[in-house]
Amino acid sequence: MTMTVISSTLVAIFYDPLNGRHVMGCRTVQHLEPQAEFRLVASLLDGEPVSLLLDLVEASGGGEQRPMCVYVLHLTEIMGRASSSLIAHKNKKGSIDGRQMDRLHNVFINYEQLKEGMVVVQPFTAISPYKTMHHDICSLVIEKNVHFVIVPFPRKETGANFEVHQAARSIIPNVLSQAPCSVGILVHHPITGFGQTVPLQYRYHIKILFWGGADDREALSFGGRMARHVAVTAVVLRFLPAVDREMDEDLLQDEDLFNEFKTEHAENERVAVEEVAASDVEEAVAVIKSTEKDYQLVIVGRRQAWNSLLTEGMDDWSESPELGVVGDILASSDFADSSFSVLVIQQYV
Template identity: 70%
Template sequence: MFGLRTYRRLVSLLQSGALLGPTLPYIVTRVLTIFHYLFGLGGAAPNYEHIRQRYLGTVFREEGLSLLRTAASFGIQMHFFFVCVKMKPGHLKRCGKKAFAIAISSVIVPYLLLNELKKVFKVEDDYTIEGIGFYTSVDYINVIISISSFPVVGSILAELRLLNTELGRLTMSTSLIADLGSSFYVVVYTIVTVSRNMHLGVLEAASKMVGYVFLLAFLFSVFQPWIRWIVRRTPKGGRVWEGHVIMVILVVIAMGAFSDSFLSSHWEASVYLGLLVPDGPPLGTALIERGEFIPAELLVPLTYLIAGRWIDFTSFIHPRMSIALLLYMFAGYTVKTLAAMVPAIYFNMPVRNAALLGLMLSFTGVVQIASCMGFADAYIGSPILEPEAYAALIVSGVCITAISSSLVAIFYDPLSSDHVMGCRTVQHLMPQAELRLVAPMLNEDPVPHVLNLLEASSADEQTPICVYVLHLVELMGRATSTIIAHKNRKGQLDAHQMDRLHNVFINYEQTKKGIVAVQPFTAVSPYKSMQHDICSLSIEKNVHFVVVPYPRKELGANPELHQATRSIISNVLTQVGTNLSNDGLF
């Protein structure tokens, strides 16, 4: 976990915020009190409440806090929009029964069990639980534990370099299903609960319903046709006009203000807007490249800092209840892991991988922290979560992710070769057997060299060659990696997303009919983990030779590509050839 840049920063910012908050004057008071009694200083001992009020009144002034809260809210709103731009609800059609079964089990089972377990908390006459807050806060805690946040899971898997592994893709599909389903439930539950418990008037409840109707009308009558028009107007391979990008971001900001006034939360409209923007190029990639940096690198960390500032360790006046809440949450995450394991094992997944899948679905991050901040926000007038319960939630969430990510990093090796039997090299190839090789390429530069290699192999009808051409595309403007096969089992080509690189080899196959067979693939994944696609394809197809064009640092190659190539050479169980040509970066 401490190897993850995002979580190192998250923990440091939470710690900084906690120390800058009420905890700092408490520590100063204790130190001054010790000096007061050790050196026999005259007068009264330092008063904590006096020091606390002067410190908070000086460092955290009301106008400054208001500005920080506004910036953090804007950062969360834009962050959720960009995260949803990378998502594609259409991916649900490609998710199999396994992903749906794991998602349903990992959400419903822990929620129902925690709903029964919450009876151990005693509800007072004023509908509150001592040390936790309003009794409905336990229901929201159950939802936080049960859901698997798609953006949080995706960001941590990307840093662990597991996004394009078999288990990583299954985890992303499962979390996408769980996130969309639970989000719909939370919206409905929030409207009903808030309307019932906050005693909204008829006009206020009606305004929320009218707000949702207006939002749906705007989304499908105005925003979606406009987005499609922008995509159609952009030439293939061209860049989206800067004005369109700015206008889309301005619409998101305006709808955020509308959402804050008429919907359940200020970021809700941003989520729906992001889901309607097509992922990848041209528009999705342009929005991510030009608009994601400031929210992700400046405003979201500010949210962590504010979240840490709300952690007040001096508010732990009910330690037994805080410990009980921590145990309650750890029990929930344990049940969640087991609930994900059962259907995974039913679908013939190894127990070890099933356990790691459950741990991946337990990752927490900015979504859970933002939810906790909303429940404990004293500025909304009636927070439903006590400060000590809020601190327990934040601490337990960080600890759960620390444990889960560390176990996944230690025990999951996607390039493990324990299950591969026998030798698969050119040396061990049987006479008159088909030679299979993988040729991964980022661009068209290595194509002539690979064709020259095929010509030099002197293949004939008795010793044919099968070439798996893998076009590597960097993952940009998307959250999920994918590998696309452009030829089905019947040998029929699917020209969708094929390019000139594939067409060159298809034409070569036609000239060498019966001698050379070409299987075109496209892998969309991050640079730093592209070796997983190459190695998994080599193992799956039982290839004997991998041609890896070597990235030359002196020619400006990406360092991540150089590291990926070295990983291929050290992990793949076949012979590896490297192309050291001077005219190709990869």
């Protein structure tokens, strides 16, 4: 079988992230029709835990008879000036050559077989320098009209030196600024390296943090989709400012979506909603830690509506600004002993 190879050099030349002609249809979870096919790019670097990504993908399908297509993208660094490439391991007829795939692809192909037609998996490999790897991700998003892309947040614990770690991290801001769809940054703590790999007795516990704004609305929409899965238990923490916000269009959208979420899941015993007051990040972190349980995933928007209250005094010590204020805290050493992963979401607007 002949693999499909797309030159990333050509993509870099012709790809214009601001050109509206590339964007077709809905590119967010919030605005996706309930029964429409959900198209997702799930990317992973070498050394990252495959099981965490697979468990997340299973939950994001929403269960029942909702079609989903997952484009599994293995990001592989190439050194020097060698030609970059984006390799498709499955042809249009669905034929694959297992000899050309690695463990990541094989895990997801086995998952596709387990789902018996409910999930279609399309395996890809991107071979390129870190500095241009976002072109591979964005070109796949455009070509496949993807709604959501998951990119890994490289951890220092993987053993890479500082320069390599920084180069791998550079993928994220480039994807955030150029991907024409919503983006989820997946962060794992050192002790969350082993997951379930979707066993028959699959169970997944998530927590959704909601302040408001477009990113938090996308996070709530993504978490709400996951909550439809019969094996997913969800807790939503809605943080309310100590001082009432002035009513504006953004706040109206927050209220509408939050009410829609509560109405949809009113009879769902696996979903709980809590509202808490917090005037700053310290109070919010205290609330998060006080309610910390055996969650596998915490979902939060990258930017929050009342952002000035959250960011005051925080910029000087932020280690990972690409994660936003709350995401940066959840990824920090303060939560190093936590067993959950973090999904930081930015909505495409």
